[in-house]
Structures are given as structure tokens and as C-alpha cells.
Amino acid sequence: MISIIQQFGQAYLYSDGYQMTGVAMTLWLLLLSVAIGFCLAIPLAIARNARSPFINIPVWIYTFLFRGTPLYVQLLIIYTGIYSLDAIQHTPALNAFFRQGFNCTILAFALNTAAYTTEIFAGAIKSTPFGEIEAARALGMSRVTLYRRIILPSALRRALPTYSNEVILMLHATTLAFTATVPDILKVARDANSATYDSFDAFGLAALLYLIISFVLIGIFRRAERHYLAFLRP
Amino acid sequence: MRPHGTVFPATRTIKVRPMLSLQGYGPQIWDGTLTTIELSLGSLALSFALGLLGAAGKLSKQPIAQMLATIYTTIIRGIPDLVLMLLLFFSLQIWLNELTDYLGWDQINLDPFTAGIITLGFIYGAYFTETFRGAFMAVPKGQGEAALSLGMNKNLVFRRILFPQMMRFALPGLANNWQVILKATALVSIIGLSDVIKATQDAGRSTFRMFFFSVLAALIYLVLTVLSNGVIKLLERRYAVGVRKMTI
Numbered sequence: 413m414i415s416i417i418q419q420f421g422q423a424y425l426y427s428d429g430y431q432m433t434g435v436a437m438t439l440w441l442l443l444l445s446v447a448i449g450f451c452l453a454i455p456l457a458i459a460r461n462a463r464s465p466f467i468n469i470p471v472w473i474y475t476f477l478f479r480g481t482p483l484y485v486q487l488l489i490i491y492t493g494i495y496s497l498d499a500i501q502h503t504p505a506l507n508a509f510f511r512q513g514f515n516c517t518i519l520a521f522a523l524n525t526a527a528y529t530t531e532i533f534a535g536a537i538k539s540t541p542f543g544e545i546e547a548a549r550a551l552g553m554s555r556v557t558l559y560r561r562i563i564l565p566s567a568l569r570r571a572l573p574t575y576s577n578e579v580i581l582m583l584h585a586t587t588l589a590f591t592a593t594v595p596d597i598l599k600v601a602r603d604a605n606s607a608t609y610d611s612f613d614a615f616g617l618a619a620l621l622y623l624i625i626s627f628v629l630i631g632i633f634r635r636a637e638r639h640y641l642a643f644l645r646p
Numbered sequence: 647m648r649p650h651g652t653v654f655p656a657t658r659t660i661k662v663r664p665m666l667s668l669q670g671y672g673p674q675i676w677d678g679t680l681t682t683i684e685l686s687l688g689s690l691a692l693s694f695a696l697g698l699l700g701a702a703g704k705l706s707k708q709p710i711a712q713m714l715a716t717i718y719t720t721i722i723r724g725i726p727d728l729v730l731m732l733l734l735f736f737s738l739q740i741w742l743n744e745l746t747d748y749l750g751w752d753q754i755n756l757d758p759f760t761a762g763i764i765t766l767g768f769i770y771g772a773y774f775t776e777t778f779r780g781a782f783m784a785v786p787k788g789q790g791e792a793a794l795s796l797g798m799n800k801n802l803v804f805r806r807i808l809f810p811q812m813m814r815f816a817l818p819g820l821a822n823n824w825q826v827i828l829k830a831t832a833l834v835s836i837i838g839l840s841d842v843i844k845a846t847q848d849a850g851r852s853t854f855r856m857f858f859f860s861v862l863a864a865l866i867y868l869v870l871t872v873l874s875n876g877v878i879k880l881l882e883r884r885y886a887v888g889v890r891k892m893t894i
Contacts, residue, residue: 480871481864482832485843492850493860584726591836598729611736619725619733626724 413613420604424597424617433595435621441586441596445521446579452526457533458559471530478527483585486524491516491592513592521589525582532578536571537563569640576633580626587622597621671849671859678845679866685762685841686828692767693827697774704779715775722772728833734765735837758839766830773823781816782808814885821878828870842866 422428426436460471478486494500495510509515540563548562568575590599601618605611638645703715722730739756746753756764785808793803835843843863850859 477864477868481867482829484832484835485860485864485867488843488847489857489860489864492847493857496850496854496856584728587726587728588833598726598732601729602732605732605736611740612733615729615733615736619729622726622729623721623724 413610413617416604416608416610416613416617419607420600420614423595423600423603424621428595428600431595434597434600435625437589437594438583438586438596438622438625441517441521441589441594442579442583444518445525445586446582448518448522449525449529449582452522453529453533454564456526456530457537460530460534461537475527475530478524479531483520483524484588484591487517487520487588487592490520513589514594517589517592517594521582521585524585525578528578528581529575532571532574533567536567536574539570540567572633572637572640576630576637579633580629583622583625583629671845671853674840674845675842675849675862675866678840678842679870681759681839682831682841682843682866683870685759685766685831685834685839686824688763689766689770689827689831690824692763693770693774693823696767696771697778700771700775701778701782704775705782719772719775722769723776727766727769727830728836730769731762731765731833731837734768735761738764758834758837761837762831762834762839766827766834770823770827770830773826774820777816777819777823778812780819781812784815785811810885817878817882817885821875821882824874824878825871828874829867832867 417424424434427433432440456471456474459467460475462468490510491513495516500506500510544562544566545558548558553561586596587598589596590602593599597618601614604617605614608614700715700718703711704719706712735758738761742754742756789807789811790803793807794800798806831841832843835841835847846859846863846866847856850856853859
């Protein structure tokens with residue numbers, strides 16, 4: 413254990429001397445994918461609740477496809493599948509984008525978490541008490557103001573407990589990044605394992621780091637819930 | 647309608663149609679799909695049992711059982727499944743070797759399939775524990791008390807009264823967990839099991855059609871998800887027998 417920490421400790425935490433690795437990489441992956449996913453999910457969740465089937469059915473198909481298949485398969489399609497297509501390799505911009513494992517990982521993660529988040533937010537929007545909407549309409553609010561001032565603030569608050577769950581699951585999902593050569597915590601652990609054959613310590617250290625990150629995230633979300641859902645407390 | 651007495655040609659050979667042969671990789675992919683299904687069902691059975699055990703621990707009055715169950719669910723749910731899988735997969739064999747050495751037995755080699763079932767079952771047992779705990783608490787207390795007062799022993803109360811009613815509350819959570827397990831089996835190819843992912847990746851690599859075969863893997867998972875949704879619907883109807891739907 414001590415020798416692994418001496419040899420790989422820095423790589424586990426932030427850098428192996430060449431690039432960002434370990435905890436820093438995992439957190440960066442998580443932050444980017446969750447942020448992109450969040451920004452995609454809000455318009456999609458509104459579209460999912462649209463009355464017109466031309467708007468809500470495509471969104472339903474998107475969430476169905478991404479929630480019905482494993483993230484690993486989605487990553488494989490994006491990382492190895494798309495890059496093997498001739499059309500992609502012969503377009504310089506796309507070629508440059510898909511050649512980087514990091515870009516593919518972020519794309520797959522963001523699309524995946526956006527699908528789950530869309531369903532979470534759509535459910536929360538749907539459960540808005542109708543009286544609130546009626547009251548806002550009676551005050552003459554436009555659709556945009558209605559969403560911005562009434563529906564979204566209350567829906568996002570109601571979605572917070574479920575959303576925090578999704579973020580934790582996304583943290584767990586970032587472990588797949590190593591399959592696309594992104595040096596996250598698990599990649600360092602695998603390197604440490606193959607260098608020392610001390611599997612339990614190498615992966616145990618990674619497990620400990622993930623456990624700590626999970627607990628910190630849970631703590632942050634608990635505080636956020638106490639703050640934003642204060643009106644629900646007895 | 648076919649008239650009676652139609653004679654089938656005697657030389658009816660079963661041929662794999664060219665479309666299904668997938669450049670010769672059809673059988674491998676089919677085997678991989680079966681492995682994935684078996685793996686998910688095996689893990690489901692194990693995590694179901696562990697979940698019941700964990701829920702019993704969490705709801706028991708003994709502080710030690712409570713603490714053990716709480717540690718189990720907290721730690722397992724805080725660590726990514728892939729990390730646990732690698733940790734357990736590599737360590738299980740070492741522990742098993744130490745155990746067999748200690749007992750003086752021959753070495754037992756864990757194949758990836760068994761290791762996969764054990765690790766997935768152990769991981770998702772923690773999630774099932776939480777589902778079952780919530781469901782048991784949702785069964786009205788009077789039900790168990792009434793059964794006890796009729797002279798049923800604890801076993802019988804569990805089997806005839808608590809379990810069937812608990813299942814109705816647990817089903818939505820179980821369905822969710824099942825979908826997660828099914829998708830988590832995709833990770834087992836990373837520890838070397840030749841499941842549907844491994845088969846499609848091999849096929850893609852040697853035919854240079856990665857995109858096609860990766861999408862095929864996704865489609866297979868999609869079909870499995872849709873099929874299991876149907877089964878869940880049937881189960882929900884079965885366990886909701888005798889419950890009146892709210893109508894206004």
C-alpha cells in the first residue's frame with residue numbers, strides 16, 4: 413500500500429507529470445458532462461411536455477434510446493464506431509474531434525446524462541400544481557415568463573433529490589472513461605495494478621477515493637436540499 | 647388455413663439466413679446474448695436474496711445486524727460498480743487461493759462468468775436492500791400482527807402475509823434495479839467475459855465494421871430492455887390482484 417502511494421499517489425490525485433489524471437480528471441469529466449447534460453436537459457424537458465407530438469415524440473425517442481442501452485455501448489459507438497466511418501475520417505473537423513478519446517467520452521457522458529436528466533425534469537415539470545400556472549396566467553404572464561418565474565424554479569427544486577442521485581450515478585459512470593484512454597482514477601489504479609500486481613491495494617485506493625468523492629457530493633446536495641427545499645421542512 | 651395432410655419435404659435443413667449470419671459472427675453474437683441474459687438473471691437472483699437478507703438486517707432489532715447492513719449498503723452504493731467489479735474480480739481469486747491453500751484443497755479457478763455473477767449480485771444486493779426495506783415498511787403493521795395472533799409462526803407470516811404484499815410495493819423499484827443490472831452486465835466484458843459486447847466488438851474489429859456491430863449491440867440491449875418491460879407489466883398486474891384502482 414505504502415509503495416503504491418509513494419509511486420502513484422500524485423497520479424491518483426491530480427497529475428502524472430504529463431497530463432491531468434486521477435481525481436482531478438474524474439471531477440473534470442463529471443463537471444463537464446453534468447453541466448452540458450443539465451443545459452441540454454432543460455429545453456428537452458420542456459419539449460418533452462409539449463402538446464405537439466412532433467416535438468415530444470422525438471424527445472421521447474432520444475431518452476428511450478439512451479436510457480435503454482448501456483452507457484458503455486454508447487461510448488463504444490461514439491469512440492470506436494463513429495471514428496471507423498469513412499465520412500468522419502475524411503472530414504478534418506470531425507476527424508480531429510473524434511480522434512480524441514476525451515471528446516468522445518464527454519459527448520457520450522453528456523448525451524447519456526442529458527437523457528436521464530430530461531426525464532427527471534420532465535416529471536418535475538409535469539407535477540407542477542395547475543393552480544400555480546392558472547394564477548400566473550391570470551396575472552398576464554407570457555409563456556417565457558411563466559416558465560422562467562413559476563414552473564422552472566419550483567420544478568427544479570422538486571427534482572433536486574432525484575437529480576442528486578443522477579449526479580452520483582454519473583460519478584460512478586465516469587469510471588468507463590478509461591476504456592477511451594482517458595486517465596481518470598480507475599486508469600491510474602489499473603496502471604498501479606499492472607505495475608505492482610497488488611490488485612486489492614491498487615483498486616482499493618481507487619474505491620476509497622470514489623467513496624470520498626461520493627460522500628462529499630452527497631453532503632453538498634444535502635446542504636443544497638436544506639437550502640432550496642426549506643419550505644418543505646415540517 | 648393449411649389443408650390437412652400437407653407433407654413437409656423430408657429434407658428440410660435448417661439454414662442460417664445470410665442476413666442473420668452477420669458475416670459469420672451471428673452464432674457468436676447469439677451466444678454472447680445468451681451469456682448476457684444468463685448473467686443478468688443469475689445476478690438478479692443473487693442480489694434478490696442478498697437484498698432480502700440486507701433488508702432483514704436493517705429492519706431487525708439487533709444493533710449488530712443493523713450496523714452490518716448499513717455499512718454494506720453505504721459502502722457499496724458509494725463506490726462505482728466497475729471499480730468494485732475489478733476489485734472483487736482480482737481479489738476474489740486471491741482470497742479463494744488463500745482459503746484453499748489454508749484448507750489444503752486444490753486450487754479453485756473462478757471463471758469470469760461466476761465472478762461476474764458474484765460481483766454484480768453483491769453490488770446490486772445493496773440497492774435491493776434499500777428497495778425491500780422501503781417496501782416492507784409500506785406493509786401495514788396490523789397485517790403481520792394479525793397473522794401472528796392467528797398463531798402463524800414467523801416464517802409463515804413472512805411467506806404468506808408480508809412477502810406477497812411487500813412485492814407490490816417493491817416492484818417499481820425492482821423493475822428499475824433490473825434495468826440497471828441488465829445494463830451493468832455490459833461492464834463484465836471488461837473483466838474478460840465473452841458476452842454480447844465482446845462478441846460484437848470482436849466481429850467489428852475483424853470485419854472493419856465497428857460502427858455497424860456496435861449499433862447492433864445497442865439494438866440487442868434495447869430489445870432486452872423492451873422485452874423485460876413487458877414482463878414487468880405482467881408481474882405488476884399479478885401482484886396488484888385485489889387492489890382497487892382509484893377511479894374518480
